[in-house]
Structure formats: C-alpha cells, structure tokens
Amino acid sequence: MMGVVDKIKELDGAKITIQRENRIFVDVDKDRVIGTLYSLKLMGFHQLSVQNVVDRIKDGKFEIFYVLYSHEYKINVIVRTWVDRDNPVIETADKIYPSAHTWEREISEMFGIKVEGNEDCGKPFILENWKDIPPMRKDFDSVKYSSEHFVFRHSEGENE
Amino acid sequence: MNIKEYEKGSFLKPLASVKYLFKKPHTVRYPQEEKPVADRYRGLHINDLDKCIGCGNCRDICPCAAISMEDPSNVRPIDINKKGANPVRPKVDYGRCSFCALCVEMCPTGSLKMSKDLIYTSPDADAFAWIPREEQGREPGFVQDNEITPLMLEAEEMEELEPDVRKKSFEEMILGFSEEQARREAMRCLGCGICMQGCPAHMKIPEYIQAIFDGDNEKSVKYMLEDNVLPGICGRICTHRCQDDCVYQYRGDPIHIMWLKRFATDQLEDYKSVNIEKMPSTGKRVAVIGGGPSGLSAAYHLTTMGHSVTIYEQRSRAGGALATGIPLYRLPIYELDKEIGNIESMGVEIKLNTKIGEDVKFEDLLNEYDAVYLAIGLSYGRSINLKGEEHPNVVQAIDFLRQVKIEGRRDITKHVIVIGGGNVAMDVARTVARLQEINYGSKDTTVETVSLEDWDIMPASQEEIDGALEEGVIFNPAWGPNQVILDENGNIKGLEVKKVKHVFDENHRFNPAFYEDQKKIIYGDYIVESVGQMYNFSFIPEEMLNKLEFTPRRKVWVDEYGETSIPGVFAGGDIVETSRGDAISAIANGHRAAIGIDRYLHGKK
Numbered sequence: 061m062m063g064v065v066d067k068i069k070e071l072d073g074a075k076i077t078i079q080r081e082n083r084i085f086v087d088v089d090k091d092r093v094i095g096t097l098y099s100l101k102l103m104g105f106h107q108l109s110v111q112n113v114v115d116r117i118k119d120g121k122f123e124i125f126y127v128l129y130s131h132e133y134k135i136n137v138i139v140r141t142w143v144d145r146d147n148p149v150i151e152t153a154d155k156i157y158p159s160a161h162t163w164e165r166e167i168s169e170m171f172g173i174k175v176e177g178n179e180d181c182g183k184p185f186i187l188e189n190w191k192d193i194p195p196m197r198k199d200f201d202s203v204k205y206s207s208e209h210f211v212f213r214h215s216e217g218e219n220e
Numbered sequence: 221m222n223i224k225e226y227e228k229g230s231f232l233k234p235l236a237s238v239k240y241l242f243k244k245p246h247t248v249r250y251p252q253e254e255k256p257v258a259d260r261y262r263g264l265h266i267n268d269l270d271k272c273i274g275c276g277n278c279r280d281i282c283p284c285a286a287i288s289m290e291d292p293s294n295v296r297p298i299d300i301n302k303k304g305a306n307p308v309r310p311k312v313d314y315g316r317c318s319f320c321a322l323c324v325e326m327c328p329t330g331s332l333k334m335s336k337d338l339i340y341t342s343p344d345a346d347a348f349a350w351i352p353r354e355e356q357g358r359e360p361g362f363v364q365d366n367e368i369t370p371l372m373l374e375a376e377e378m379e380e381l382e383p384d385v386r387k388k389s390f391e392e393m394i395l396g397f398s399e400e401q402a403r404r405e406a407m408r409c410l411g412c413g414i415c416m417q418g419c420p421a422h423m424k425i426p427e428y429i430q431a432i433f434d435g436d437n438e439k440s441v442k443y444m445l446e447d448n449v450l451p452g453i454c455g456r457i458c459t460h461r462c463q464d465d466c467v468y469q470y471r472g473d474p475i476h477i478m479w480l481k482r483f484a485t486d487q488l489e490d491y492k493s494v495n496i497e498k499m500p501s502t503g504k505r506v507a508v509i510g511g512g513p514s515g516l517s518a519a520y521h522l523t524t525m526g527h528s529v530t531i532y533e534q535r536s537r538a539g540g541a542l543a544t545g546i547p548l549y550r551l552p553i554y555e556l557d558k559e560i561g562n563i564e565s566m567g568v569e570i571k572l573n574t575k576i577g578e579d580v581k582f583e584d585l586l587n588e589y590d591a592v593y594l595a596i597g598l599s600y601g602r603s604i605n606l607k608g609e610e611h612p613n614v615v616q617a618i619d620f621l622r623q624v625k626i627e628g629r630r631d632i633t634k635h636v637i638v639i640g641g642g643n644v645a646m647d648v649a650r651t652v653a654r655l656q657e658i659n660y661g662s663k664d665t666t667v668e669t670v671s672l673e674d675w676d677i678m679p680a681s682q683e684e685i686d687g688a689l690e691e692g693v694i695f696n697p698a699w700g701p702n703q704v705i706l707d708e709n710g711n712i713k714g715l716e717v718k719k720v721k722h723v724f725d726e727n728h729r730f731n732p733a734f735y736e737d738q739k740k741i742i743y744g745d746y747i748v749e750s751v752g753q754m755y756n757f758s759f760i761p762e763e764m765l766n767k768l769e770f771t772p773r774r775k776v777w778v779d780e781y782g783e784t785s786i787p788g789v790f791a792g793g794d795i796v797e798t799s800r801g802d803a804i805s806a807i808a809n810g811h812r813a814a815i816g817i818d819r820y821l822h823g824k825k
Contacts, residue, residue: 203285210313213348
C-alpha cells in the first residue's frame, strides 16, 4: 500500500520539502491551493491548525500558509503559496475547512489580503476604526502611528 | 434488535463519590484563592532604578513609542553621578504599551523586567504613565535571558601575533579587523551613546560606528576628525575609556570601539577628502610649543579656523610621547607619518629640532605671535632618589624608549630590572624582552619589574600585564626599591627591595610604607626607572614664571578655555589638571584650547 508521504509527493504542480519526519512543506501556485487542500483533506488531513501570512517585503510578496495536521499519521503538512503585495487576492478555503473562515477574516484585516468567496472579509474583526495601512504589514510604522493617535502623558501618575 | 439490560447495582454505589472529597481539586476556588499566572507572564514593568543606567535603549526599541526617558528625582532620588549612566530613567505609558517585552529583551543591564501584575484602574488617564520601580512591590514575571536574546553579546575576536613570534621583532602585534569582522562588530552597536561620556574628547562614537556598518569609511573618519585629529593613532594606543562605559559590559563583551576606529582609518590612504573645511585666513599667527598630541590637535583646529600656526618641537620627530615613547610594536612609524603628515598638509608649519629657550626665546614668541599654546607635556623622567641612582646603567624609561624607538638603539644587557607598574613600565619591559630576544635569543636572560602596587591595584591595564606575562616578563608586585647593589668593580649587581606594607594611607593618598625587616635582592645589571614623568619650565623667564599660576597638584592652572593666568598664553596636554595622562585627553585639551584661542583672537573675551 502506498504511504501518505508518497501520495503527497504525487500532488500536481507542488514542490515538496520534507524538513523533518513529521513536517512536510508543499509549495504550490496560487491557483492550485484549493485543489491541493482538498486532496490533502481526502488523504486524512482533517485539521487546519493555523492559516497565516508572512510579509516578504523584499520580494514584494505575501507568503500565505496553511498548517494542516493528520491525527491518523501524526504529520504536519504546511501548504504555502505566494501572492503579489500590490494586488493580494486569494480564494477562500472555508468550504473545505470551515475554521478557515475566521482565519481569513483575521488575515484580511491584519494584512489587507482580499479573500474571494468569504463575504465576512472586510467587516471589522478586531481593529476599531482602523484607517491606516493594515498593521501587520512590514511597512507599517508603529511608532509613527502611536505618536499620531495617542496623547503623550507627561505627568508622573500617582498610582500607589 | 438486541435490548441491552443494565445491572441494577447496589444502592450504596453513589457513596463512591465520597473518595473525591479527599483529593486535591483541579479547579481554583475563586474567590478564596486566585489562579496562579504563568512564570513568564508579561505584565506591568519593574525597573531597578539603581541598576538602570538610563541608556534609552528601551525607548528606542519600543514599537509603540510608549517609553520616554525622564528625571526620576520627584519619585525617588538616584545617584546622578553614576559613571557611564544618564540621570534619567524610563517612564512607561500604559495607554500605548503593547506588552511585547522587547524593552526587557533589549535592556543592557538587565534592570528592566516585567511583572505578573496587569490589573490597574484609574479614572485619570494620566495615571497610566509612570516610572516603573522596584518599590512598587510587583512580582517578576518575564525576565531576560542571555541564552535567547536579540543582542549579539560576544565581541569579534581580534587576531594578534603569538607571543613567541611577536617577541622576535618590533612588528605591530595587533593585526586589525577584516572588513567582514568590522561590519559584524559595528552591527552590535545599539547607538545609545553612553560611551561618549567616557571619551575625554566626546567623539561621535555611535555615528562613526553606524558609518562603518554602512560601509562608508570616509564618512566615518570625517566624524572622527571633528573631535580627534589622530584617529588612527588612537585606534591603536588609546586607553579606550569608551569601552569601559559600553553598555554591553553588563551582559557580554564591550564593543571594540578602538579597533573599529583603526579599521576605518586604515581603509583610507590619506584624509584629504575628509578633513574639516578651512575657513578663510584671518591673518592671525599662533605659536604652539610642543608637537605632541595636544599641540597637533590645537594646531589642526586653529588652522581650520583660518589662523596660521607654527609648532616648535625639540626632538627630530613630531608626535611627542606618541613618537618617542610608545614602542613600535604598538604604534608603527607609518601611522605617525600618515596622521602628522595630514596635519602638515593642512598648512601647519612644524619646526623640528628647535628648543625654546635655546634656539628661540620664549619672550620673542610672545612678541611675534598673537597667541602661544603651551603643550610641552611631561617629557622628563622623574627620579625616586634611589641610593646608587647616579650609576650610568640606571636610566629613565622615557629616555630608554626614545633611544629604542627613534634613535635606533638595539643593545641591551642580559638581566634588566624595571621599576614601576604602570603602562610605561610595561612598554619598557616588553621592549627589553624583544631586544633580548633579538640579541641573545632569550637565552639566559631575564627582565623583571618591581612595583609598589600589588596585582589588584597595579596601574597598568590588564591587557598590557597579560601581554608582558606572555612574553616572559617576571613581576615583583608589592616590593619597593631600597638601594642599588654594586659589586667590587662598580658594576650593578642587583636591586635591594623591601616588602610594601601599604601604598595608600587612610586618606587614600599616595604614602607608601614598608616592612623594613623584609628585604630581598633582585639580581640584574641594568635598571630602568619608570615611576612617572615631569615637566620642565626652565625656558620661561623667571619673572614670567612667577606670574604663571599652578593648582595645588602642581599642574598649570587654566580656565575653561585653556587660558593660563598670563593673557594670550594657553596651556593643555599633560601639564594641566583636566588631563588624565593619556593621548586622548591631550587631544581633547588641544581642541578646547583651539576654541579658546579663537575666541581670544576675535576679542570675544
């Protein structure tokens, strides 16, 4: 019988890196993400542990990754894809993994990534009245934002 | 379909739960007890105000601009004279703080911690900003760790020649950083500028280290020349008080600021493109007596201010103690030529082999020039009135070092005794070790030092002592010289020494006492005295010398701009009290006097 690792290796259009025995990276094009996730779910990776983004500002890309876990094989599979920073659009994965619905709301707010098919993205999630560029982007200047939005407290508070 | 039947069971069965009454519960009995928080909880800050040095690195790293540096005296007084510290402490605004703890990770002293306490309420928004302190009695949670830290605590290793290699010649023993090493070392700098307080010349250390990191060595040297006209020399022989103040000392190795300076200057063949721009000529003339670091520094800065400067130097080389005293293995001649040549290229005239009082009269200088700068230094050895001192084989360190460095002396006897425990004594001992290696292959030779001070208070720097030990110098700490022992032919047989009881008395003044009954003889046939230097004002006419005021410590009195009690006569270098006896203080004095002379010449006084 074919092992699950061999099955992962046969995924279409994916670059496989086996970093450790139980940690496999699957790098795919943006268009193949949903298909790859579906195939992996069918193989037994039922859990989406984390979906998040790394801002690769020097390359001009956002790295979007999905950490999947199989309780059967005790393996983590990390599906990675890259989108342009200028026009970051991905497709929703909430039909395959329902928990992705909330993760996607978070990344769309924190990184300004547009998620097609997830109608809740764009609604306020954590931030209140946010008018600046999304705060987790690396070109966001947190010191400048703090200085502009918060009053400087001069007096030493009598707190005891 | 099968129907499963359950057993009826005993009516006592519910009593089984009684056993749980005596087990430790997993739940927290709120409000009788509180849930313990995690060990590395990141709550409100704690800061040990005595340990904190006010360097401001927490403020600079804060991603929310929540920290400002403020005077804590209205909450709790601190020691404002603490060395290597600013008299300010961090104030945290909890309206901004995001509790990321980067400030704690970054804190160079480890004074800043985070507590397990997060709850604080007040209707007053200003009450959410305060200076954290230990007195608030919070329990520490997140503390920094030297194992996992964003700081690079270890310094770059400097390559130097092995003891048995370097002993064979006067080749420079420190090999200098490679570009890669220098960049890595420069990367460590946090840019807080605490080191600038330690430097007598207050060089712009964070700026020039940043320029080295950016790979712009020219810009770096430009910053150096603003305060220090001999950066390459200081990059080799400086007493590097800046490194003693570097904030890295608390958790790791201080940054090698001195060697970074040397690296940047070594990359430039000359300083033509980085010199300070010259102002238009004023037509005023200034005489500088003494071509040492202080005289050179004053001359350079006065020239950039548009005055014409002449330096009078009694020796055959300019540079003062740098040229005649510091051995070649620490400071090669080409470096002196490069930096003094740069000062000459600015238009400074240096008259060598010209002794004031003999070749030129001091009074004539006063008449001929608009101002005179006295930077004669301590160029004569001090004797200790040792019995038998008048023997020709008992010499002064400053004369010995000059003979070896610029007069080409290479002979030495087989057994040499050096009296003194300072850096000059180390220079002498290590020079002797080299000469003995060159002359005799170190066969059957000895070089011993005798110092009043024991190991713990020896004035020489630790690296010099270690270097001397590696080169085979024998130390006799805590022994005081008593008399020179001669044999029947009148040659030196040795030095009789007696054990030191104490060097400083109760008032911390230099007042050595000895155990008169505890004596020994150190055998040797050549003695070098290295117990300090003094100045010689015999070139100044009597009536004028009487007008010159001295401080209680017998240094020349000068005002804040370096002017002496005689108008138009300025003084600097080792002869004034602000000097700490090293090249960098002399350079700083020279710069200060140049500003004073400029003010004087423009009649601002």
